Amino acid sequence: MTSFDAKGAAEQLLAARRTLIATERLSADRTPATIEEGYKVQNFQMEKLGALGGYKAGAAPDAVERILAPIPADAVHSSGSRLNAADYRPGWVEVEFAFRILAPITETDIIGREDLKKIAEFVPVIEILATRFSDIMALTTPEIVADLGVNGAIIVGHGSGCAIPPPLEDLKIFVDGKEFCPNFMSPADPLDTCLWLINRKQAAGSVMSAGTVITTGTIIRPLTVKGNIEARFSELYYVSAMLI
Template identity: 30%
Template sequence: MSAAFDADALARLFVEARAHRAKLDTLAEGARPSNADEAYAAQEATLRLLHAGIGGWKVGAKSLDGPIQGAPLPADGVHGSGARLAVHAFGKTGLELEVAFRLGRRFEPGSGPYRDEDVLGAIESVHAAIEVVASRFAAWPDVEKPWQLADLQNHGALIVGEGVPYDAAFPFVSPAMTFTFDGAPLFQGEPANPAGDPRRLLAWTVNHSVSRGLAIEPGTVLTAGSYTGIAFSDAPGIALGAIEGLRPVELHFA
């Protein structure tokens, strides 16, 4: 981490932007993260300033063997199916349909490293989830990648459907699904997660968290990348995600 970067200064900008529903045009030189380590430091500083517990993690990769990145999600931004949110609270807003995993055990800070089998064995339930993608930057999505990562990886809110027990035979690579907004489809073609099987992202997330001194508490939700790409919506309405074999998930934008 460069000596010039001030994670707390960037976190203050993010927290103020959230509080005032404002957008940042640029960042002062000392508040510009230039790599993933600086971005992760800013994520953690943001949650501290928000006095927010971690209710979940969002994690993803752009390709089958590409680097993995993640962000902790404030607990008050993780909602159950049927949640009603104000669409204008987010500014430009994207919607994604994802598969999320709820863990049933605690992973201690500083423990590990954990293998895939260790984390898969801790899965309590599997869920359909709608990720509300939103940014604190006015120019988003045309924003430096480390800046987006620092901004909790463009997190707006996470809506989590009711869970079903984990079944290793579930077709995680390409499950059948529909995603609609007021009945109109939000994506075309075959659903696919760019990371491939999202379960490959879970051990990385747990190891990343505990290596940075952050516990994974029982009940934590890990959402692991979009199958539908991003669909933008700036109007009131109802988003409905249905993934075959999982319970549906519903978001009401008012």
């Protein structure tokens, strides 16, 4: 039986990330068969990609279990950033509930839902999806995990120090200044998803730094956008980005 080459898979995906040339498929010995093998590929990539900026968490495409992926620090941008759309393939855009951690969390801290409300703030996020594979629709869940959750970048919006997300129905999306009516999705409880990720990282012995951003899944179906996109819940909670 051929052993799984997680390091080789990571090197192939890193090369695709660096050159912006998609890989068709990983070879059989580099293709993760399980989510845990996908996490091994993530770990090797993050050794090369450097500092951590955040995490994305959410339901797997098959909805059997949650999955997570680290987000490199250089993929985290502030609201109002201008990004080159050609750097992201397919470049679909999502709007997500996210949380910024306000105080460090160690592996020994006991964090429950009420604790989370005291040490995190809600922030809206725009995520740009990008895969290192040639066909995002053909990926299995373990391949999505190995591909760092097909994350290309996140743009982090403005919060107010409160962890409770605003009502989904308050969301308005504008593309080049014109209001756009997206197809909304029904996400899992974002606080529960955030807490799941924190507890999982604690169980692995990880320390979470203040400033870490955790996204909890999209609240709209992906959009194809070029130009300015703004997601606004209120004067307190908003995020924008320019894709050029």
